[in-house]
Amino acid sequence: MDLYEKIKELAASRKISIRQLEEKLNIANGTIRRWSKSNPSTGVISKVADYFHVSVDYLLGREELTSIKEPVDLADLVDDSKVDWDEWVSFDGKPLTDEVKTALKLILGKRLED
Structure with missing residues (x-):
């Protein structure tokens, strides 16, 4: 699974669209979709990882997801x-x-x- 697919899956688990994610993170519209064909900057990918409480290495396919660390309400x-x-x-x-x-x-x- 590539970077874009992982982000799409994480967004779906939070019941938000890629566009909504981009808006929340102040990323230009369509940027994340382009990541299926291009490489993002480390700063932007870090913002996405922080938002989903996963590591950058998970998003890049270097490690498996053991669990998503969600805040406790x-x-x-x-x-x-x-x-x-x-x-x-x-x-x-x-x-x-x-x-x-x-x-x-x-x-x-x-x-x-x-």
Whole structure:
């Protein structure tokens, strides 16, 4: 998969078009589409990598994508339907007790409402 195809796939996963991506990153319209036939500057490709939370090496095909590092929305942490605390949250590599999970959810929920 070439650079343009990878970016197109990442954009689709975020439900945005290539044009919308270019607008968000202040890149001229049609620039990313041309990357299937030309090489971009390192500065512009870094902007794209940062936007998608992937490495430049991934975009260039030098490494595999292990995971996309998405920011964590604290509101999601208090919603059990969005986060599996047993799988995603630990302290010092150890699972949290039910009491600690409940206390953290209450604290986060109260702080988010303020």
